[in-house]
Amino acid sequence: MSSPLRNSPQSILTMLRWLLLLIPLALVVGSLNALFLYLLEWASDTRALKPYLLYFLPLAGVLVVFIYRRFGKNAEAGNNLIIDEIHQPGAGIPARMAPLVLLSTVVTHLFGGSAGREGTAVQIGGACSAAYGRFFKLSGHDYQILLSAGVAAGFAALFSTPLAATVFALEVLAVGRIRFDSVIPALFAAILADLVCTAWGTPHTQYKVDFLEHVMLFHHLVHVDLLLLGKVLLASIAFGIAGFLFGETTFIFKDLFKHTLKNPYLIAVVGGLIVIAIVSLIGHQDYVGLGVNAYREGGVSIISAFSEGGAEWYSWILKLLLTAITLAAGFKGGEVTPLFFIGATLGNFLAWVMGAPVDLFAALGFIAVFAAATNTPLACTIMGVELFGSEHLLYFAVACFVAYFFSGHTGIYSSQRIAVPKS
């Protein structure tokens, strides 16, 4: 570890090498994610116009299971495979993971499964970077860095939150700790992939928190309102427990399906039928698909949860249940957008109960339930800033870290390691 003055030329070369290496990767990952977001929008709009597509969900499930069993190799393991491979390269991430997950996620959404999309983006990023790494014969630490950069690129392009994506890629590896080794390549990849995806004209949802506070204490403007802070604390405990329940429920359904139905095709059919049954009981399709926008007048969605009366008290429970069943049945997509939905609608309800600003609490739930379920409180705090601005930064941090501490150690990624226990 000699002087940086002597090292600088070498360090500059290393940085330049990564930069050049990452430009083509970011182009591919950003463009594939633009295509993915475009297809996803098409699938959501199509299902909104033809609600009867939902009745083909069991069939779609059979298709997804078939594709993965026939062509999938070890791609089925999804995000966990990528996390494992960053920890300890070995199993190999097949390039086919990218088209498979892209296609099956679009199928899931077209036929009304309740799922997310970040798993898809992360797997596109991971699979592309793994193939790219093999092409350039990278190994060891360089290969691990490249995979992290791929994850960051995928996540960044999807949500257009490059810094949150970078921190997510580093933070998701282990509970309770973040290491900085691959931060610069990951940040480059995230910034570039977001740039590429946005330059394709991919629209990203704009969220708005209008609540502004001017809190005076002894005639001086201060950063936080203590009463509101207390409400945020209480709500955040609920967000943490909701994040935990989501992971648990998915796990319980997976286990139940596996032990009773056994056959994966049967699991997909039965899972699809249960989703159809629940949606028929509810009477509308607000709680399937992505849920970012409502496709009927007065429907519940992530966006509607930012306004008073924009969610029912039980919205988050239905979304949690439908997503857990969809994913346990073998459909693809991911968990994050449903976690946003669960958090935003729960926040909406808690704001009503506690007499707190609805838009702020929807935003807090949005990021905090995600933080709790994935054990990434820092990435989610930063995501709060990237999506909602820095005005409420302190509430974002309190919500994410408190929810994280109340969500237990399991989380939705079984490959995540526990570096520093929560208590």
Place this chain on the structure above:
Amino acid sequence: MSSPLRNSPQSILTMLRWLLLLIPLALVVGSLNALFLYLLEWASDTRALKPYLLYFLPLAGVLVVFIYRRFGKNAEAGNNLIIDEIHQPGAGIPARMAPLVLLSTVVTHLFGGSAGREGTAVQIGGACSAAYGRFFKLSGHDYQILLSAGVAAGFAALFSTPLAATVFALEVLAVGRIRFDSVIPALFAAILADLVCTAWGTPHTQYKVDFLEHVMLFHHLVHVDLLLLGKVLLASIAFGIAGFLFGETTFIFKDLFKHTLKNPYLIAVVGGLIVIAIVSLIGHQDYVGLGVNAYREGGVSIISAFSEGGAEWYSWILKLLLTAITLAAGFKGGEVTPLFFIGATLGNFLAWVMGAPVDLFAALGFIAVFAAATNTPLACTIMGVELFGSEHLLYFAVACFVAYFFSGHTGIYSSQRIAVPKS
């Protein structure tokens, strides 16, 4: 690690216990920092009115050395003692550290030493929390958490950046890694201490970055301008090297003084005389004291560096030199505000060289040189958001992490451990 559902009541009690424990601590640390900032303002204003006070600097040095030798016990070790004690409790932090460092920092600034103030705030926080921990007979992990919370509280009250303070308190312990164990108590303490300090009416400097960018790529609005990003990269390498040079220069002067002059009183006198000599050569006092505001028409200061022509090309070198000599001579205060000065003026100069926005580059230098010298890139990125808003978040992150990677492993805190080497 049982289910959070079973654990929650226990976790809520733990959180409540910390909250109650930290309220009195935050009251004391916040109030002491309000007093400190008030005295510091008085000292700076007084010296501006009576520039001849500078000629008493050698005498003031003798006083500071005397106070520490007569009453200091192990308080002389300052921030390093606190970092060591968080890593491995044992040596004990004497309560007297708080009044000693407060008094001697005010003396340093009254008589025109070039120094900062964060060391003082951190030591006030550390000393108060150590005494408080002894009072409540806390030990082991609880005592370490309390110390981290004290550091966060001191830093937060001083700069009114509670989240940056929280992250700083966790990040400063080791290079290349951050652990989340004490984040919630630290965040509480930081928010409350900032609240208390602000409620006393303590004014905090407002910085402003007016530069706004609307970058279009293929007719679509994107997050960053690639050309500007390239300039930020180059400037950040310079910021990293400046941060390294600051630590090195201070170390070299300390070493030189110790080996040639030996006697600490003699060191203080000679150090003071060198400062007087340099200031006389320069012809004005822009580069001593805090340097936040200029006390003459057209003077160079941190604030002036945010405007075109607000700094000379050599401003950062003079500030670096004068601060290194002042601190090596035994004066007190800290390094951070001088690091802000060095960064902002260097940023001002580099913006002029590269044809980049001056206010943005001053802001980048402000946080990035600090990030480089203390190895706390994440805290400094967040500080950027807390001081300058989230508009330029990506540039903040790039600047802080690149500067961090180019600053070597030593940093200004010798007690900092290396958890994950930079390369």
